[in-house]
Amino acid sequence: MKKAILILLTILTIAGITAKVTYDKNRTPAIQKSNETTQPTAEPTPTPLPDPRIEIVAGRLAEEGSPLTGKANVFVNCGSDNGIDPYLLVGITAIESSFGKNACGGNAWGWASCKVRHSSLEAGCQSVAEGIATAPAYSRYRQTGRIEDLANSYCPSNSGCQTQKWVAVVQGVITDLQDREFIRAMEDLTKYLPGDKGKEEIQNNLEELKKRLETASGTNKEVIEILIRANERALEKGGRQ
Structure with missing residues (x-):
């Protein structure tokens, strides 16, 4: 909200927005008569615009010197596939592997305490996103959307994990990326x-x-x-x- x-x-x-809209009320559009029969033209299929989140994520990863910079699309695609915020997935890599610098193979999220390795970042991201989206341990987070509720299962304090630090880092990355997306949207759409x-x-x-x-x-x-x-x-x- x-x-x-x-x-x-x-x-x-x-x-x-409430500014007065000015136009010539007395202007009558010209109407041209034509005997030619015009054939209806098919509406072109809209070309999907590049997802701006990919560039936004890539920008933050580049600033961090992350080896994952060229893989920004992986976060966006696997997040979208599983109904998980891609920015959350980026935030988790920040605290778990310093944005992929200390990744365990394809596991940049510290998933299963790094006991699980994956053949690729794509496979690792799908595993993490699917786990957050479906595993019973994360049901509370799915209900509330609160990072604190995610952290209580992902990084519980009784395991020795610094839960509050985990929350602060992950939430900080999410907020930063959301702000970048908002500013980009405004810059791009102001002309409308x-x-x-x-x-x-x-x-x-x-x-x-x-x-x-x-x-x-x-x-x-x-x-x-x-x-x-x-x-x-x-x-x-x-x-x-």
Whole structure:
């Protein structure tokens, strides 16, 4: 909820969504008559946009000097496959293997106290993500989404693990990556703010935003949805003749 409010307030501040939409009410669009029969054209299949989270994860890994920098897509893909936040998977590698610098084979997550090794990072990531998504030990985390509840099973204090430090590091990485994603989304989507645009420009905004929504994900998707509603409201205010 706090995140959604932050997104909305930022857009409202930058855009002035309630600004008056100006256009020529008396302008009548020209209508050209034609005897030619036009054939309906098939709508092109939207080309999926690159998932911005891959570049965001790669950027953080590169800053850390991680050997996993070129594998950022693995975190995003295996997280998405199992319904687990990819940023959580990145955060766990931070505390368990210093972002993969001390990985146990393909196991950069300290999974099963590093007793389990995998032939590849992809296999290791799938194992960890699937475990968090399905293992009974993590049912509490799946209910609450709280990193503390995940840590109590993943890094229990009775095993000698520094649970609070684990939580702080993992949550810190997640928050940082979320912030980066939000800033990127705003930079990329600011051009679609309705502001004082005319009716035709707002309609073009809506068409483009709806196309982007089909392949969007994460914070990018949330911002697009808010911008669509903002443009629809602006169009409604300025669309009455």
